[in-house]
Amino acid sequence: MQEFDVIVIGSGPGGYVSAIRSAQLGFKVAIVEKYSVMGGTCLNVGCIPSKALLDSSEHYHNAVHSFQEHGIEIAKPKVNLDQMIKRKAGVVANLNAGIAYLMKKNKITTFHGLGSFDSAKTVKVTKEDGSSEVISGKNIIIATGSKPTVLPFIPVDKERIITSTEALKMKEIPKHLIVIGAGVIGAELGSVYARLGSKVSFVEFADSMIPTMDKTMGKELQKSIAKLGADFYLSHKVTSAAVKGKEVTVKAQDASGKDVEIKGDYCLVCIGRRPYTDGLNLAAAGLTADERGRIAVDEHTLQTSVPGIYAIGDVVRGAMLAHKAEEEGTFVAEVIAGQKPHINYNLIPGVVYTWPEVASVGKTEQELKAAGIAYKEGSFPFKALGRAIASGDVDGLAKVLADANTDEILGVHIIGARAADMIAEAVVAMEYRASAEDVARMSHAHPTYTEAMKEACLAATAKRSIHS
Numbered sequence: 496m497q498e499f500d501v502i503v504i505g506s507g508p509g510g511y512v513s514a515i516r517s518a519q520l521g522f523k524v525a526i527v528e529k530y531s532v533m534g535g536t537c538l539n540v541g542c543i544p545s546k547a548l549l550d551s552s553e554h555y556h557n558a559v560h561s562f563q564e565h566g567i568e569i570a571k572p573k574v575n576l577d578q579m580i581k582r583k584a585g586v587v588a589n590l591n592a593g594i595a596y597l598m599k600k601n602k603i604t605t606f607h608g609l610g611s612f613d614s615a616k617t618v619k620v621t622k623e624d625g626s627s628e629v630i631s632g633k634n635i636i637i638a639t640g641s642k643p644t645v646l647p648f649i650p651v652d653k654e655r656i657i658t659s660t661e662a663l664k665m666k667e668i669p670k671h672l673i674v675i676g677a678g679v680i681g682a683e684l685g686s687v688y689a690r691l692g693s694k695v696s697f698v699e700f701a702d703s704m705i706p707t708m709d710k711t712m713g714k715e716l717q718k719s720i721a722k723l724g725a726d727f728y729l730s731h732k733v734t735s736a737a738v739k740g741k742e743v744t745v746k747a748q749d750a751s752g753k754d755v756e757i758k759g760d761y762c763l764v765c766i767g768r769r770p771y772t773d774g775l776n777l778a779a780a781g782l783t784a785d786e787r788g789r790i791a792v793d794e795h796t797l798q799t800s801v802p803g804i805y806a807i808g809d810v811v812r813g814a815m816l817a818h819k820a821e822e823e824g825t826f827v828a829e830v831i832a833g834q835k836p837h838i839n840y841n842l843i844p845g846v847v848y849t850w851p852e853v854a855s856v857g858k859t860e861q862e863l864k865a866a867g868i869a870y871k872e873g874s875f876p877f878k879a880l881g882r883a884i885a886s887g888d889v890d891g892l893a894k895v896l897a898d899a900n901t902d903e904i905l906g907v908h909i910i911g912a913r914a915a916d917m918i919a920e921a922v923v924a925m926e927y928r929a930s931a932e933d934v935a936r937m938s939h940a941h942p943t944y945t946e947a948m949k950e951a952c953l954a955a956t957a958k959r960s961i962h963s
Contacts, residue, residue, distance in 0.1 A: 497604070499525045501831065502618050502632030504610040504775070507535020509808035509820030510638030511594055516828035518601035525630060526603055527610035527620055533594040536640050537817040539587060540660045545680075546848055547583040548663065548687050553850050556690040561887060574691050580664055606630070612780035615801050619776075634803050634831050637790060638824065639775065641768040641809035648735060649675070649764055655738045656762045659684060669693045671759035673745050675733050677704040679847050681765035682716065686849045689723040696726040696757055698733055698747055705847055709859040709908040711874075711894055716853055716910060719890045728755060736762055770810040780804060796830050797823060805830075819843050842922050846915045851877075851891045854918035857906035857925055860896060869899035873931065873955025875947045877911040879963045882942035888912035893947035895921075895931055895955045902930035902956065913944045920948055931955040 500522035503514045511533060514526045530539070537543065558572040598605050608622040613629050621627040643658040645651050653661050662684045670693065674685040677699035689695040697704070703713035704720075704727070717727060730750040737744050743762040747755045770788035777783060777790070781801045784790055790799055790806040797805050805827045808820030822838050829836040847853035863870045877883040877891040891911025897904050907921035924934050935952040939945050954960035 496617075497525070497628075497630045499523050499604070499630060499632045501525070501634045501636065501828070502527065502610075502630060503636045503638055504618065505529075505535060505638035505640055505808075506533040506594065507638060507640045507808065507820065508537050508817040509640075509824040510535065510636070511597070511824075512821045513636050513638060513807065513824030513828050514603050515597060515601050516825045517831065518603050520828055520832040522828075522831070524601075524603045525606060525632065526598065527606045527608065527618060529607075529609050531607055531623075532591040533598070533605075534587075534591055535638075536642075538590050538594070540663060542817050543590060544583045544587055544663045545659070545683055545687075547586045548579060549683060549848050549850070551579045551582065552687045552690040556850075564887065574668060576665065576668055576691075583663065609774050611774055611776040612778075612782075613776075615780045615804060634805065635780075636824075636827055637772075637775070637799075637804070637806040637810055638808050638820065639771050639810055640820075641815055642771045643764070644767045644769045645764060646733070646766065649733070650736070650738070651764060652738060655741070655743050655760070656736055656764065658764055662687075662763050665761075669759065669761040671696065671761075673698065673743060673757055673759040673762040674765060675736070675745065675762065676765035676767070677701075677727070677729070678707065678765060678767065679705060679845075681763070682720070682847055682849050684763060684765065685725065686720055686723065689720065689725050690850075694724060694726075694759075695720075696728065696759065698728045698731050698745060698757065700730070700732055702730045704729075705853060708845065708847075708853065708855050709894065709906070710861060711892075712847075712853050712855065712908050712910050715891060716847070716849060716851075719851055719910075720849065728757070731755060736764075768809065768815050772810060797827050798830075813840060814843060814845065816843060816845065839926065842925055844918045844922055846918065848915060851888065851911045852914040853908075853910045854914040855906070855908045856918055856921050857904070858896065859906060859908070863896060863905060868905070870896050870905060871899050871931075871955050872896055873951045873953065873958070873960065875950035875954055875960055875963055877944075877947060880942075880944065880947050880950075881962075882944050882946070883912060885942065886912065893917075893951040895934075895948070895951040897931040897952075897955045902932055903928055904931055904934070904952075907948070907951075909947070911944065911947065917945050917948060920945055935959070 501517040506528040608620040613619040677697040731747040807823035809815045844856040878889040894908040896906040931952040939949045
């Protein structure tokens with residue numbers, strides 16, 4: 496039996512990062528991956544392929560709607576969906592190879608097969624051909640990620656009623672795509688096909704898009720996506736979905752209980768994700784999952800109730816985000832090495848990669864109100880931003896929430912071009928507990944999108960915004 500200091504089950508962002516950091520710290524490391532390629536959901540059927548399609552759809556949309564205004568005249572473009580999917584696959588394959596290279600570079604032993612506990616210190620790896628072997632580890636890190644959540648009364652056939660996985664490899668552009676769920680994944684994939692010419696209808700149980708984010712962000716994103724011709728059925732509870740031939744019928748009830756029926760040729764179910772611990776045989780290690788499938792861990796070490804077994808990423812509490820998993824992967828490796836790392840969960844940013852992008856960190860206005868914290872708010876619209884006007888990306892705004900007494904920045908919420916990159920400034924500022932005044936007095940290059948952050952901080956500081 497091969498013996499290791501650290502065995503990582505799962506090679507997504509949390510898993511492969513924890514393996515690399517463990518190897519850097521001098522441990523003998525093994526990583527177990529169920530599939531033939533590494534990278535987990537994020538790389539193979541999540542973050543990366545969806546961003547590839549988002550970028551392709553944005554290029555097409557600009558060619559149709561914006562090039563002429565910029566003085567670029569071309570023949571009417573058309574969508575080659577096969578090439579878009581092929582390019583996406585190439586991006587994924589390139590990064591798959593990159594992770595495999597990093598495993599070799601860091602002398603990490605890779606096992607391909609289903610990893611399951613044989614005991615609290617051993618992992619059984621069952622390969623595709625049915626053969627298996629058992630390896631032992633002084634420390635074991637569970638990093639098996641998550642899978643799309645499905646509703647029991649919606650028959651996902653992966654042909655007409657699909658999940659995000661199938662939406663990334665469509666054979667045709669839907670005429671009318673019904674999206675159940677207007678959260679992050681629904682908004683992103685719905686916007687891809689809306690830009691490619693599909694009629695898109697969002698059906699959402701909550702009263703706004705991206706309901707976990709600041710209400711202003713959901714309101715502004717809805718305005719922007721509505722320009723693509725999308726319809727919104729907010730505060731609607733889906734009751735059924737059925738396929739007949741090439742038609743999907745979704746039935747729902749609005750807030751008053753009135754029945755609504757929507758017909759399309761495809762239905763995309765995006766109602767969230769669930770922790771994926773199927774096949775892990777947790778009981779053999781003395782572990783159990785809660786009713787939501789999560790594994791309980793100590794908040795200071797991310798160690799489970801069984802000494803030497805840790806869990807990170809989507810299988811534990813908190814946001815299901817690749818970068819959160821990465822931070823936890825590094826954290827656990829350093830805990831095992833006897834170090835004292837830290838993660839500030841309040842400062843893990845969330846991003847929606849639509850166009851305009853949405854990015855957020857810290858507290859929302861609704862959370863501050865619920866907690867009874869006195870705050871002041873400053874906003875700055877992109878339509879008053881020189882760089883945004885020059886590029887034609889004028890949808891959106893930057894919103895800063897600061898403590899009413901100390902001026903410390905408590906939350907930053909941005910919707911607009913390059914918001915995903917801009918939010919890093921807010922994370923740095925808040926990590927060092929900067930005040931709105933601190934950021935307002937920093938020189939920001941002109942013209943840039945980040946000037947919106949400076950102006951929003953000025954607006955939060957005695958309403959001193961210069962350009963609005």
